[in-house]
Amino acid sequence: MLETINLRFEFRDEDLETGEILTDEILHGIDLKIEKGSFVTVLGHNGSGKSTLAKHFNAILTPSSGNVLVGGLNTRDTKNVFDIRKRCGMVFQNPDNQIVAAIVEDEVAFAPENLGIDPKIIRERVDASLKAVEMYDYMHSQTSKLSGGQKQRVAIAGVLAMEPECIVLDEPTAMLDPRGRREVISTIKRLNKTKNMTVVLITHYMDEAVQSDRTVVIDDGKVVLDGTPKEVFSHIETLDKIGLDIPQVTRLMYKLRQDGFDVPECITVDEAKQAILNILGKRK
Amino acid sequence: MIKVKNLNYIYQEGMPDQRQALFDISLDFDDGKIYAIIGHTGSGKSTLIEHFNGLVRPTSGKIYIDNSDITDKKTKFSDIRKSVGLVFQYPEYQLFEETVYLDIAFGPKNLGLSKEEIDTRVRYAARLLDIDERLFQKSPFELSGGQKRRVAIAGVLAMRPSVLILDEPTAGLDPRGREKILKIIKNLHTENPKMIIIFVSHSMEDVAKTADEVIVLNKGRICMSGCVDEVFKHSETLQSIGLDIPEISKLMHELSVLGVPVNPDIYTIDGAYDNIKKILLETNN
Amino acid sequence: MFKDIIIGQYINADSVLHRLDPKIKIILTVLYVVVLFIIRGSVSYVLFALMTLCLVLMSNIKPKVFIKGLKPLVFIIIFTAVMNLLLTPGTVMVRFWIFKITYEGIRSAVIMFTRLVLLVTGTSLLTLTTSPLKLTDAIETLLSPLSHIKVPAHEIAMMMSIAIRFIPTLADETDKIQKAQTSRGADFQSGNIITRARAMIPLLVPLFISAFRRADELATAMDSRCYNATIKRTKLNTSRIGKADISYALVFICTNIIIIMFGYII
Numbered sequence: 043m044l045e046t047i048n049l050r051f052e053f054r055d056e057d058l059e060t061g062e063i064l065t066d067e068i069l070h071g072i073d074l075k076i077e078k079g080s081f082v083t084v085l086g087h088n089g090s091g092k093s094t095l096a097k098h099f100n101a102i103l104t105p106s107s108g109n110v111l112v113g114g115l116n117t118r119d120t121k122n123v124f125d126i127r128k129r130c131g132m133v134f135q136n137p138d139n140q141i142v143a144a145i146v147e148d149e150v151a152f153a154p155e156n157l158g159i160d161p162k163i164i165r166e167r168v169d170a171s172l173k174a175v176e177m178y179d180y181m182h183s184q185t186s187k188l189s190g191g192q193k194q195r196v197a198i199a200g201v202l203a204m205e206p207e208c209i210v211l212d213e214p215t216a217m218l219d220p221r222g223r224r225e226v227i228s229t230i231k232r233l234n235k236t237k238n239m240t241v242v243l244i245t246h247y248m249d250e251a252v253q254s255d256r257t258v259v260i261d262d263g264k265v266v267l268d269g270t271p272k273e274v275f276s277h278i279e280t281l282d283k284i285g286l287d288i289p290q291v292t293r294l295m296y297k298l299r300q301d302g303f304d305v306p307e308c309i310t311v312d313e314a315k316q317a318i319l320n321i322l323g324k325r326k
Numbered sequence: 327m328i329k330v331k332n333l334n335y336i337y338q339e340g341m342p343d344q345r346q347a348l349f350d351i352s353l354d355f356d357d358g359k360i361y362a363i364i365g366h367t368g369s370g371k372s373t374l375i376e377h378f379n380g381l382v383r384p385t386s387g388k389i390y391i392d393n394s395d396i397t398d399k400k401t402k403f404s405d406i407r408k409s410v411g412l413v414f415q416y417p418e419y420q421l422f423e424e425t426v427y428l429d430i431a432f433g434p435k436n437l438g439l440s441k442e443e444i445d446t447r448v449r450y451a452a453r454l455l456d457i458d459e460r461l462f463q464k465s466p467f468e469l470s471g472g473q474k475r476r477v478a479i480a481g482v483l484a485m486r487p488s489v490l491i492l493d494e495p496t497a498g499l500d501p502r503g504r505e506k507i508l509k510i511i512k513n514l515h516t517e518n519p520k521m522i523i524i525f526v527s528h529s530m531e532d533v534a535k536t537a538d539e540v541i542v543l544n545k546g547r548i549c550m551s552g553c554v555d556e557v558f559k560h561s562e563t564l565q566s567i568g569l570d571i572p573e574i575s576k577l578m579h580e581l582s583v584l585g586v587p588v589n590p591d592i593y594t595i596d597g598a599y600d601n602i603k604k605i606l607l608e609t610n611n
Numbered sequence: 612m613f614k615d616i617i618i619g620q621y622i623n624a625d626s627v628l629h630r631l632d633p634k635i636k637i638i639l640t641v642l643y644v645v646v647l648f649i650i651r652g653s654v655s656y657v658l659f660a661l662m663t664l665c666l667v668l669m670s671n672i673k674p675k676v677f678i679k680g681l682k683p684l685v686f687i688i689i690f691t692a693v694m695n696l697l698l699t700p701g702t703v704m705v706r707f708w709i710f711k712i713t714y715e716g717i718r719s720a721v722i723m724f725t726r727l728v729l730l731v732t733g734t735s736l737l738t739l740t741t742s743p744l745k746l747t748d749a750i751e752t753l754l755s756p757l758s759h760i761k762v763p764a765h766e767i768a769m770m771m772s773i774a775i776r777f778i779p780t781l782a783d784e785t786d787k788i789q790k791a792q793t794s795r796g797a798d799f800q801s802g803n804i805i806t807r808a809r810a811m812i813p814l815l816v817p818l819f820i821s822a823f824r825r826a827d828e829l830a831t832a833m834d835s836r837c838y839n840a841t842i843k844r845t846k847l848n849t850s851r852i853g854k855a856d857i858s859y860a861l862v863f864i865c866t867n868i869i870i871i872m873f874g875y876i877i
Binding site: 100102124127128131132134138139140141143144145147148151152153154155156159160161164165184185186201 | 744772773775776779780824825828829831832833834835836837838839840841843844845846847848849
Binding site: 376379381403404407411412414417419420421422432433435436437467481482485 | 790791792793794812
């Protein structure tokens, strides 16, 4: 679905006084292949390049060298831009700064309106998208009166109305409270499970990564770790060095394992509970 | 010390969208302790802390800071603000001066202090917040997100308040930025042993790491308050009002329910490690 | 003071006027203003005022709201009336000091007073019964023929609707920044005009910076949702002019023609 081939991106800035061109390479050659229907999290710090990477999937940015393919379309080709954006929608961090309309249904209709779709079909899409994010009852509400989690769900609905195959979310939960975060993550998971939507979630919360199929850790513009969350979180030392969070139970089990206890790697409370019960049962 | 007595606050009193935000809040804050206020959006946390520096006047009830009644109409706002520093959510959005130095100096300047005193205070606040003096002449808008936030907090700290209140100081930061802010709060406490530090948070893990005492607010009322160990014992109540409890807390609690002789009140990794290791060794023998 | 100005405010209610198509409403409001200035004779004015009263009653909005809306304009209305009263030449009726009040003066003062009150009431009717969003949509449709002569009708409407959308967000932000700077000792209230203007800097700088940041992010978000993908943009809710709208418009036009006629017959 999404593919980056040796993707490099450099930021160009002109020094106003000297006229000198300053360049700063943010992505140093990224190779990734994201399968259709998968739920991938990209984990990294602020400034690691993860948001820059996300913007490439939507052709907001194009590579300085290398290529990005979205459903086989190269983002460098300007003819493809709207096709790419239709196929791979994007949700941003700040809920307030991506909502265009004052009323929920107008907000969801914005993209299909831009595409010149027949109003009757737009109506169907708006209804279906709002149902998919469980915001149907708020159709006529004012967007400014919603909670952060509700705003982000409306933003997701706004992308769904384009009927994309893939949705890229750039830190959609960073500004939300725990309840809003839960709302957004469960919505994303449901879309992935029931609609087979390809999801790329950019985040710095490890508990969100734990819930995905695959986790890619990016640091300093490079892919550092890539695998299932369990594989990734088993690299405790690497993650500590980067300064990313590790699930508490993973760390607990790691410490016990270092003491010679026969416990497996765990990333969820349930796994850890089972592991401890097992070891106690065996000994008894 | 701060004493809150029977505080009630009604938002937009007399208007059609009138709503009571705080119900009969009574609290004591002792000098030299770190307090955490937790509760989700709409629980009244922000309204409560805005009372402490006079931005919001209570509908009824009293607030005493070091025995002076700040709810008294005769009390001047400027006096309250001198002793209570309030750092808002996303404080980096209030930066406005040309340089980092001038922005930190804005508060002290408003207090009418001498140039030398202002300079001492700016350097003091910058040091506590780990802001390199080489950044002083830079524009605050050129800094990274984490640096901006520290400059904004320094601007409040430079007023040398005896009470420092921070509304969700770690919101939106990545793990590294979050750690840094929590460490700074701890440092502040060591350097100013008498200062009362109150911070609002959603993260129980941050609270567990940093605070001495916890106040849990729910729907404008105090749901629980006490020392961290005490409050974390009630993990079921905390979960029932929609708060996330630390994973370790959840694990120990669930194991205990299943009959494993662990201590269900443990909420730190090290505590759980010692406890589980002991049990494993015992069953081994 | 600002809260008293009702032009531009919308009151949510259900009435014939609320349901009327916004495009028709704008056109009829323009017609209303034109008629108001061409009618002659006291009978016409009385009828026109009666018609306005009927409209106010039909709007399901308390007459109190309209009276409140006139308050900020009381000075202008009285000033205009007094000027007309004192400065119109003609048959002198009363004379005192250097002023003389003429028959024509009284007449034109009364007319001016009536006109201004009716003008404010009539135009308020439009904004009080039409939500700003519907109003922008209607303006876009009405302006769209002008896009042939390169008037950017859609862009104007888009700018207006985004502005409306961001009013609550920016109002909230202003409040937050103001509180934050107040806690840092900023004083927005005391001092003379210059000190006060200077005191606004800590409020305005962060507000503008944030507005620019928001604009930038919004533009990216709009791009990513295919803004400008096609010239033929469609609309989810296109208000169709229905039978009820046409009948209302016809009744309104007929009433006005009759009122104008009265002025010339009698």
